[in-house]
Amino acid sequence: MTGPEILVQRLPNDIGGQGGPAIARTEHPLAAWEKRCHALADVLDFHKIINTEEKRHGVAALGTGINAALSYYERWILAFANILFQKGILTPAELAEKMQAVEARGAR
Amino acid sequence: MTSEVEHAAHDHASAIPHAHTHEDAAETPGYFEIMEISVRELLIERQLITEAEIHRQIDVLDSRTPALGAKIIARAWVDADFRGRLRADGRKTCEELGITFYDNTRLIVLENTEKVHNLVVCTLCSCYPRPILGLPPEWYKLKPYRARAVSEPRKVLAEFGTIIPDDVEVRVTDSTSILRFLVLPRRPPGTDHYTEEQLAGLVTRDAMIGVATIAAPISEQNP
Numbered sequence: 001m002t003g004p005e006i007l008v009q010r011l012p013n014d015i016g017g018q019g020g021p022a023i024a025r026t027e028h029p030l031a032a033w034e035k036r037c038h039a040l041a042d043v044l045d046f047h048k049i050i051n052t053e054e055k056r057h058g059v060a061a062l063g064t065g066i067n068a069a070l071s072y073y074e075r076w077i078l079a080f081a082n083i084l085f086q087k088g089i090l091t092p093a094e095l096a097e098k099m100q101a102v103e104a105r106g107a108r
Numbered sequence: 109m110t111s112e113v114e115h116a117a118h119d120h121a122s123a124i125p126h127a128h129t130h131e132d133a134a135e136t137p138g139y140f141e142i143m144e145i146s147v148r149e150l151l152i153e154r155q156l157i158t159e160a161e162i163h164r165q166i167d168v169l170d171s172r173t174p175a176l177g178a179k180i181i182a183r184a185w186v187d188a189d190f191r192g193r194l195r196a197d198g199r200k201t202c203e204e205l206g207i208t209f210y211d212n213t214r215l216i217v218l219e220n221t222e223k224v225h226n227l228v229v230c231t232l233c234s235c236y237p238r239p240i241l242g243l244p245p246e247w248y249k250l251k252p253y254r255a256r257a258v259s260e261p262r263k264v265l266a267e268f269g270t271i272i273p274d275d276v277e278v279r280v281t282d283s284t285s286i287l288r289f290l291v292l293p294r295r296p297p298g299t300d301h302y303t304e305e306q307l308a309g310l311v312t313r314d315a316m317i318g319v320a321t322i323a324a325p326i327s328e329q330n331p
Contacts (some may be wrong), residue, residue: 015251016229023256023264106136
């Protein structure tokens with residue numbers, strides 16, 4: 001099966017049993033922002049704003065291309081933003097404006 | 109996805125300068141870090157979450173390591189009643205030891221025996237018993253392990269240096285967002301005189317995921 005049907009028969013993360021290359025036993029200490037992103041996920045779950053299943057689905061919904069190109073926590077934060085838009089908690093314009101402000105102030 | 113793509117993504121991520129400590133503020137944050145900062149600050153401004161909650165959760169994450177899991181396994185080896193309770197209700201029994209669960213997950217303990225070796229995976233993402241083992245290793249979250257563990261577990265185990273005899277069943281369990289699994293490895297031979305604390309020192313993270321077994325201590329080998 002090599003046609004586009006592969007894209008609809010399995011969601012991007014439904015990969016169990018597909019086979020693949022040898023396992024590289026990588027260990028990767030989290031960057032500070034990645035750990036903050038993980039803590040954010042837990043806090044969003046505590047407040048029932050985004051639960052684990054919504055997060056998992058939100059990552060799958062990013063689609064095959066984004067899932068392949070982004071790293072683990074890059075996918076998470078992008079999924080959180082989309083879910084917050086869908087729930088009407090944030091708007092894309094607010095986030096864009098805030099990101100410009102954060103970038104302009106430079107340092108964390 | 110090929111491993112090249114996965115690696116390319118990680119090379120890309122590591123090419124973005126990012127600090128490994130909170131102190132290092134001189135580097136410019138990358139696009140997704142800016143997004144993380146922005147989402148967090150907007151939610152704090154809306155009073156939906158607090159900065160203190162984020163800091164507290166970072167401390168909780170830092171406090172969870174495989175040493176907690178090792179303590180549970182060692183207790184299960186020395187106390188049959190505890191082992192029975194652990195198998196009946198993993199979460200409640202861990203809470204007996206003062207280990208709090210900060211998420212809404214159930215914990216199921218899978219006991220290795222002479223006949224069965226257990227292996228845990230999350231094919232869809234990265235579900236893992238974080239309250240007792242900390243955050244999962246990178247390879248657990250990457251596609252090769254997730255894609256292969258369910259279909260060719262013995263080959264996967266061999267890549268970890270773990271050879272399970274053919275007459276032992278290899279049982280693979282796939283995690284979900286609410287169901288998490290911990291492997292109870294077999295107690296190694298030659299440890300009858302060990303204290304609970306010494307036993308805990310033998311238990312590794314990989315053995316609790318099921319990609320490794322626990323060897324007899326060096327001093328007990330080749331007697």
